[in-house]
Each structure stands twice: as structure tokens, then as C-alpha cells.
Amino acid sequence: MKITKKLGSKKYLARIYLWFASLILLVTAILSSVVYYNVQEKVFDNEYKNSRKLLAQTKYNIEYLDNMVRNLILSTYNNNDVRALMYLNDDEKFDYMNxxxxxxxxxxxSNSFVQSVYIYNNNKKNYYSTYGQFIHKDVEWEKLLQAHGGSIPPLKPIVRNMDVSLDASHVQMEKVLTYVMYELTDEQGRMDGAVILNIKLEWLFNNIKAINNVEMEQLSKMFILSDDQQFMEVNEALSEEGTKLAALLQEKYPTLRAAENYFTIKLDGNKYLAAYITVDHTGWILFKTVPYDEAYVYLNKLRTSIIIITVIVLLATLLVLYQVSRGIYRPVEQLVAQLRSSHFLGEETAASKDEFIFLQDVYKNSAAQLGQFHQEKISGQQRMKNRFLSKWILNSLSVSIADFEASCLEHKLPFRQEHNFMICVLKFDNYKHVTEKSFEEKELLVFAVMNIASEFLSQACYTEAVDLRNDHVAVILQSETSLDHLEALILQLLKECQTYLFQCYNLSITSSLSASVGDHTYATTAYQQALNVSMYRFIAGKMSVLTQGYIKQLGQIPSMDRVLELENQLLEQVRNGNYRGSADKLAALLDEVKKLEYSDMMLSLLHAVNQFKYLVYDLNKSRKEPVKVNTILMSKEMLQIETIGEFQTKWMEVIEEITSDTEVERDRISEDVVIALRIQEMIDERYADLNLGASEIATVIGISPAKVGKIFKAHKQMSIPDYMNRVRLERAVEWMENSQLNIQDIMRKVGFENESYFYKVFKAKFGTTPREFMAKRIKERM
Incomplete structure (x- = not known):
């Protein structure tokens, strides 16, 4: 009984010893069975590393050539003479030979790897070539284009045959690597102007063989598998053995897992070790095959030595295992004994017989008590802090100096009475979608906005965010230096914060900033000013940054007589069924309304909508089917429309139904207007996206790039690239006037990648270079 009781009280000592013993025995058994395979893998891994080194060097050479070719074709494509030749019309004359x-x-x-250059003119359906005749016809290229539906992915290397015959009686083909660069396609899907660059594939192979000549074994072979499943042997023309190896590689490769670096294949009774690597941007895969060598004798000797050493180590380990187990268990034994003698753990916990279950219960009990205490403490402090900040912002006159200083000290706020304050309001765009989320999701979004905004703005000043349980969040700003001098930096940080929130959370935020106030009792005044400024999101649009200065820039406030005159003209055009005239008058009316103060603006729009409603009622008396007026324009929901662009879209839907003669025409016009407005809104929001273009917009909207450009130009009287350049240049000027960034940073922020092109379009619009423009602004400020 005593022995049983003693063993029961120390059962984990026996378990530790048995666990270690079982582990050692298991390791020994596994080691004896897998040692051969481990050593074999080591030898083959060394061989793989050698192959991988050669493949990596070859990959670097190919990627370096690919990068050179990309830069070369892009520079050629952007050449003004080339573009002029690319889009030359039949009635234009041009010295294409030059x-x-x-x-x-x-x-x-100048580039030994270039075989030839084609310039494709879609208007004339001609290829202007540096090879052969100036106007060249490449039959193999036309076959390839036809197989791909008239266009080939831009900047994608394609291996093809090229006819280099000197005469028709001796046909001679040459393997070339062809790159093509274009931006748009026509309605038939053909490239609308392109540059085609043909690279000597033989030059690439010679280059690889020349650089890697020392490492290329005689028996090893290297293959390239292009993205169209075409195999090429680097060392020589595809031999009979190479053809068979290529077929085995093509069969084996798709079955591999992503983690496998090499594999084996068998050809005519001989084993080969194959390694591979992918080449970025090209879609190619490089393979290297090496025959197995006679390494099994060495492997068997090494395996026997490892097994003998493992057995010796196992026996020695079992001898000392018991003492090691006792040493490991001793601290646990002492701790359990000490805790069992404590009285604060409770009878149920103290009576546990299993040592580790007992320790686990003790830990869970202690951790739960500490966690509950810590959570209650933090939650209470946060509620008190948010309550004080809300009271201060909403009713700052009720906060005395003593209360302000005491609360700042209690809640560890960085604010000081003697420094100026600013209030920033971050208003959620598309707030209706935010309210549709669950309470937990909404709280998470508010928490993210508060923390991210504080993180960005803390680079310029002290910050503290407040959740006011509405459609916006307030951020209190204070700095030891003048906040007026930091306003440009704060505006820049707000723009960066908006971009980050949109990219990471798909969350659109409009920011507004108050003027600085010199006393904490004016915090409510500053908050109301920032809130009033945020109302002008209706004009500026979503994701805008607004200040009092923006309101002043809106210009002279028009007379109400002018607004009423434009309103009457709009109603008259609608009554006469003139769609275009109605659209123009509505745009003119809204342009005038934008200049009003926000309250007058809303009153003017409500008055116009009310008059429009009476007009619709009057027109419905003479129509067979009444016009279904958009309910948003006829209810309080109109006040929930966030931008004047959305308001214009809703109004135009009703005008289109009234003025259209047939159902088909009405649907077509309405669809085109909505598409044009969607394109404009997409460009306004994503102007900094380098990938944004007609193709990207067409993919999002779901129509062809050619139709996108046609609809936009018909409704906006300018092309998509021209409008994108206008928006980007306007944003660039804003950055120049409101930040300390250099020209290169501003250029990248607004979506220009090529500096020379940025200078060109900037000077064309403003009559001066960006550098001269910034110098002039700095001089005006001084």
C-alpha cells in the first residue's frame, strides 16, 4: 500500500521517464529506417543546389534581358515620332522612312539582341519594319495574331517563328522572342496601334551558354518551357534524347506540389535528377536535368556509421535518463506541495491528486481574477476619458480651467491650456452603408478610424480622437508651435490617412479642419466650425479635405434672382421635352448653387425640386402613362444625398423619362449618362492609381474599352486620358500649394510615373513648368 501510494503521488515522475524512454526508442527505430533516405536526400540536395545555382543565374540573365526589352519597347512606344506613325491617318503625310x-x-x-522593330498602324493596317522592306508583311506574325483573336497580351514574351528567307525559293525560319506594346483595341478586338519588338532567341541562348560555360556539364541538359507549353533546349537544337526528356518533364511538372524543389524521371532505364525554377513576368519555367551518379557505395558506408553512433548515444541516454527526469520533476513537486498547503485556493482545487491538473486549475483561477480586474479598470478609465472629451467638445464653456487641467492629468491627456487647439471632423462617406452593418462591425470601423487618424496626425501634433456616436469622429489637435504653420502638414497627413483607410478598409472618409483657437473654452466653437465646413462635402465630393479656405475659394455668392432665372429656364426646357437643353440648364443651375452658402444651397435645391414636382404633376395630366418620379427627389431623403453629383444623377433620371420619345431611346440615354458619370466618379476617386485606364474602367463597368471612351467623350467632350490628366494636374497643384513635398513625390501621389511626361502636360495646361510654378508660389508667400 505504501509503495502504491508513493507511486501514485509521483506518477508524473514515472510518466516523464517513460515518455523520454519511448521518445528515444521511437527516434532510434525511425532513424534506423530513414537514415539511408536522409543521406540520399542530402547528396541529391547538394546536386540540386548546384543545379539551382545554375538555374538562378540563367533566370537572372533572362529577367535582365526581359527588363531591358520592356524598358526599350516602352521608350520606343512613348517616342513622339513613333506614336505619330502609329496613329497616322490615310489623309496625313508623314516621313515614315526617316x-x-x-x-x-x-x-x-545599338542593341545586338534586337532582330527588328515593327510599328503597327491600325488605321492603315500596315506594319512599318526595320527588317526587310519599310512596309513589311510577316505571315507568321499574322497567323499568331489570328490565333489570339487579333491582340496579344502587352509586354508578354512570345516565342515564334519568323520568316527570314532572302527569296521565295529558299524558305528559312528563325526563332525569335516577340514583345508587343499597345494600350487600346478597336471594336474588332485588334490592337489600335502597337510597337512590336523581335528579339534574337539565338542571342539569348548564346548568352546563357557563354556566362555559364564553366558550370554546364556535358551530360546535363537545360530546357525552357514557355507559357504556351513549347519546350526549347538551351544547349543545342532539340535532340531525340532532349525531345523524350522534354515530354517526361511536361508530363511530370503539373503533378508536383508547390513545396517540391526537384524530382526524378526515368528514361530508357536511366534515372535523371530534374530541378526547375520559374522566371518572373515571362511565364517561363527553366528545367535542368542531371543523370544519377554512382554514389550508393558512399551512402551505405555513411548510413552504417550513423546507425552505430545512434545506438551508442541511445544506451548512454537511457542510463542518465532517470536522474534527468528526477531533476526536471523536483521543482514541480516542491511547487505542488507548497500550493496544496495554501488555504486561499478552495477545498475542491486543493484536493486535486493530479499535479498538472492542479497547477492548471490554480493558473486559470488566478488569471481569470487578474484579467477581470484589469479589464474593469481599463474599461472604466476609457469611459471616463471619452465622457470628458465629449463634454469638452460639445459644451466647452462648462469645463473650467481647473477641471480641464485636472482631467488632462487624470486621463494622461497631452493638452495644455496655454497652447492653441484645432478640431478635425472625420465624416463617413456612404454612411447609409455603414449603418447597415452590425453593431460590432460598426464599432470596429469607428475604432479603426480613430486609431489610424491619431497615428497619422501624431506626426505633426498631439492628438486625441473622440467617438461622438454619429456619422463622424472628432480629433482634437494641439501643438507647442503655431498650428497655423502646421496646417499644410496636417492637410497632407489627412490625405494620406484617407488613402490608407480606403486601401485597407475600403472606407471613404471626408475630412474637415477648423481654424485654430487659443483657449480650451472655444473647443465647441471650433468643433461647430469644422462640422459646418464638412457640409461642403456636398460640393467637393467624397474623400475631400475641407477647410475654411476652401469655402472662400468658391467665389462670389450669386444673387438669388440668377438662381431662380436658371431654375425657370430648366423647367422650360423640361416642359419642351429638350433633353440636351435640360441637361445643360441643370448643370448651369447646379454650378450657380455651388457658390451659395450651404443652408441657402439646400433651400434653393428644395425650392427647385418642389417646382419640378408641380411641373411633373402638370405634365402627367397629358401623358398616357405617368412619369415615375424618383422618390429621393420628392422626400426628406434628398437631404441624405452626400454629393451634388449624386443629386444631379437622380434628377437626370426623371428628366430622361420625361424627355425621351421612346422607351428604347430613354433606356439608352439613361444608361450612357450613368456610365459617363460612373467613369467620372471612378477617375475622381482613383486618379492616383497607375493601373487606371480605359481597359481597367471597362473591366469594372463591364463594356468594351472602345465603347467606354466613346460614351465618355460624347458626354464630357474630352477623352478619358485628357480628363485623367486634368484631375491629376489639379490635385498636383493642390499638393504644391498645401505641402512641403518635392515634385517627384507629388508626381507619384497624383498618378504620374514618367517625369518628362508630367512636365510636358503641366506646361501645356499652366504655361509653366512645375518647378517654376512652385518657385512662384513660394515667392508669393514670402
Whole structure:
């Protein structure tokens, strides 16, 4: 009984010893069975590393060539003479021979890897070539284009045959690597102007063999698998053995897992070790095959030595295992004994016989008590802090200096009475969608906005965010220096914060900033000012940054007589069924309304909508089917529309129904207007996106790029690239006037990638270079 009781009180000592013993025995059994395979893998891994090194060098060479070719074709594509030749019309004259000769000297003769350059003119359906005749016809290229539906992915290397025959009687084909660059396609899906660059594939192979000549074994072979499943052998023309190996590689590769770095194949009774690597941007895969060598004798000797050493170590380990187990268990034994003698754990816990279950119960009990205490403490402090900040912002006159200083000290707020304050309001755009989320999701979004905004703005000043349980969050700002001097930096940080929230959380935020106040009792005044400024989101649009200065820039307030005159003209155009005239008059009316103060603006729009409602009622008396007026324009929900652009879209839907002659025409016009407005809104929001273009917009909207450009130009009287450049240049000027960023940073922030092109379009619009523009603004400020 004593022995049983003693063993029961120390059962984990026995378990530790048995666990270690079982582990050692298991390791020994596994080691004896897998040692051969481990050593074999080590040998093969060394061989793989050698192959991988060669493949990595080859990959670098190919990627370096790919990068050079991309830069070369992009620079050629952006050449003004090339673009002029690319879009030359039938009735235009152009010295294309001079352009081709320039390309020969600057591209073909200057780069030994370039075989030829084609300039494709879709208007004339001609290829202007540096190879052969100036107007060249490449039959193999046309076959390839036809197989791909008239266009090939831009900047994608394609291996193809090229006819380089000197005469028709001796046909000679050459393997070339072809790159193509274009931006738009026509209605038939063909490239609307392109640059085609043909690279000598033989030059690439010679380059690889020349650089890796020392490491290329005689028996090893290297293959390239292109993205169209075409195999090429680097060392020589695809031999009979190479053809068979290529077929085995093509069969084996798709079955591999992502973690496998190499594999084996068998050909005619001989094993081969194959390694591979992918080449970025090209879609190619490089393979290297090496025959197995006679390494099994060495592997068997090494395996025997490892097994003997493992057995010796196992026996020695079992001898000392018992003492080690006792040493590990001793602190646990002492701790359990000490805790069992405590009286604060409770009878149920203290009576536990299992040592580790007992310790686990003790830990859970203690951790739960500490966690509950800590959570209650933090939650109470946070509620008190938020309550004080809300009271201060909403009714700052009720907070005395003594209360202010005491609360700042209690809640560890960084604010001081003697420094100026600013209030920033962050208002949720599309707030209706936010309210549709669950309470937990909404709380998470508010928490994210508060923390991220504080993180960004803390780079310029002290900050503290307040959740006011509404459609906005307030941020209190204070700095030891003048906040007026920091306003440009704060505005810049707010724009960066908006961009980050949109990219990471798909959350659109409009920011408004008050003027600085010199006393904590004016915090409510500053908050009301920032809140009033935020109302002008209706004009500026979503994701805008608003200040009192923006309101002043809106210009002279028009007379109400002018607004009423435009309102009457709009109603008259609608009554006469003139769609275009109605659209123009509505745009003119809204342009005048934008200049009013916000309250007058809303009253003017409500009055116009009310008059429009009476007009619709009057028109419905003479119509067979009444017009279904958009309910948003006829109810209080109109006040929930966040931008004047959305308001204009809703109004135009009703005007289109009234003025259209047929159902089909009405649907077509309405659809085109909505598409044009969607394109404009997408450009206004994503102007900084380098990937934004006609193709991207067409993908989002779901129509062809050609139709996107046609609809936008018909309704906006300018092309998509011209409108994008206008928006980007306007944003660039805002950054120049309100930040300390240099020209390169501003250029990238607004979506320009090429500096010379940025300078060109900037000077074309403003008559001066960006550098001269910034220098002039700095001089005006001084």
C-alpha cells in the first residue's frame, strides 16, 4: 500500500521517464529506417543546389534581358515620332522612312539582341519594319495574331517563328522572342496601334551558354518551357534524347506540389535528377536535368556509421535518463506541495491528486481574477476619458480651467491650456452603408478610424480622437508651435490617412479642419466650425479635405434672382421635352448653387425640386402613362444625398423619362449618362492609381474599352486620358500649394510615373513648368 501510494503521488515522475524512454526508442527505430533516405536526400540536395545555382543565374540573365526589352519597347512606344506613325491617318503625310531609319540606328544597331522593330498602324493596317522592306508583311506574325483573336497580351514574351528567307525559293525560319506594346483595341478586338519588338532567341541562348560555360556539364541538359507549353533546349537544337526528356518533364511538372524543389524521371532505364525554377513576368519555367551518379557505395558506408553512433548515444541516454527526469520533476513537486498547503485556493482545487491538473486549475483561477480586474479598470478609465472629451467638445464653456487641467492629468491627456487647439471632423462617406452593418462591425470601423487618424496626425501634433456616436469622429489637435504653420502638414497627413483607410478598409472618409483657437473654452466653437465646413462635402465630393479656405475659394455668392432665372429656364426646357437643353440648364443651375452658402444651397435645391414636382404633376395630366418620379427627389431623403453629383444623377433620371420619345431611346440615354458619370466618379476617386485606364474602367463597368471612351467623350467632350490628366494636374497643384513635398513625390501621389511626361502636360495646361510654378508660389508667400 505504501509503495502504491508513493507511486501514485509521483506518477508524473514515472510518466516523464517513460515518455523520454519511448521518445528515444521511437527516434532510434525511425532513424534506423530513414537514415539511408536522409543521406540520399542530402547528396541529391547538394546536386540540386548546384543545379539551382545554375538555374538562378540563367533566370537572372533572362529577367535582365526581359527588363531591358520592356524598358526599350516602352521608350520606343512613348517616342513622339513613333506614336505619330502609329496613329497616322490615310489623309496625313508623314516621313515614315526617316522614323524607321532612326529606329534602326537607335534600337536595332545599338542593341545586338534586337532582330527588328515593327510599328503597327491600325488605321492603315500596315506594319512599318526595320527588317526587310519599310512596309513589311510577316505571315507568321499574322497567323499568331489570328490565333489570339487579333491582340496579344502587352509586354508578354512570345516565342515564334519568323520568316527570314532572302527569296521565295529558299524558305528559312528563325526563332525569335516577340514583345508587343499597345494600350487600346478597336471594336474588332485588334490592337489600335502597337510597337512590336523581335528579339534574337539565338542571342539569348548564346548568352546563357557563354556566362555559364564553366558550370554546364556535358551530360546535363537545360530546357525552357514557355507559357504556351513549347519546350526549347538551351544547349543545342532539340535532340531525340532532349525531345523524350522534354515530354517526361511536361508530363511530370503539373503533378508536383508547390513545396517540391526537384524530382526524378526515368528514361530508357536511366534515372535523371530534374530541378526547375520559374522566371518572373515571362511565364517561363527553366528545367535542368542531371543523370544519377554512382554514389550508393558512399551512402551505405555513411548510413552504417550513423546507425552505430545512434545506438551508442541511445544506451548512454537511457542510463542518465532517470536522474534527468528526477531533476526536471523536483521543482514541480516542491511547487505542488507548497500550493496544496495554501488555504486561499478552495477545498475542491486543493484536493486535486493530479499535479498538472492542479497547477492548471490554480493558473486559470488566478488569471481569470487578474484579467477581470484589469479589464474593469481599463474599461472604466476609457469611459471616463471619452465622457470628458465629449463634454469638452460639445459644451466647452462648462469645463473650467481647473477641471480641464485636472482631467488632462487624470486621463494622461497631452493638452495644455496655454497652447492653441484645432478640431478635425472625420465624416463617413456612404454612411447609409455603414449603418447597415452590425453593431460590432460598426464599432470596429469607428475604432479603426480613430486609431489610424491619431497615428497619422501624431506626426505633426498631439492628438486625441473622440467617438461622438454619429456619422463622424472628432480629433482634437494641439501643438507647442503655431498650428497655423502646421496646417499644410496636417492637410497632407489627412490625405494620406484617407488613402490608407480606403486601401485597407475600403472606407471613404471626408475630412474637415477648423481654424485654430487659443483657449480650451472655444473647443465647441471650433468643433461647430469644422462640422459646418464638412457640409461642403456636398460640393467637393467624397474623400475631400475641407477647410475654411476652401469655402472662400468658391467665389462670389450669386444673387438669388440668377438662381431662380436658371431654375425657370430648366423647367422650360423640361416642359419642351429638350433633353440636351435640360441637361445643360441643370448643370448651369447646379454650378450657380455651388457658390451659395450651404443652408441657402439646400433651400434653393428644395425650392427647385418642389417646382419640378408641380411641373411633373402638370405634365402627367397629358401623358398616357405617368412619369415615375424618383422618390429621393420628392422626400426628406434628398437631404441624405452626400454629393451634388449624386443629386444631379437622380434628377437626370426623371428628366430622361420625361424627355425621351421612346422607351428604347430613354433606356439608352439613361444608361450612357450613368456610365459617363460612373467613369467620372471612378477617375475622381482613383486618379492616383497607375493601373487606371480605359481597359481597367471597362473591366469594372463591364463594356468594351472602345465603347467606354466613346460614351465618355460624347458626354464630357474630352477623352478619358485628357480628363485623367486634368484631375491629376489639379490635385498636383493642390499638393504644391498645401505641402512641403518635392515634385517627384507629388508626381507619384497624383498618378504620374514618367517625369518628362508630367512636365510636358503641366506646361501645356499652366504655361509653366512645375518647378517654376512652385518657385512662384513660394515667392508669393514670402
Amino acid at each position: 522614323v524607321i531609319n532612326k529606329l534602326k540606328s537607335s534600337v536595332v544597331w
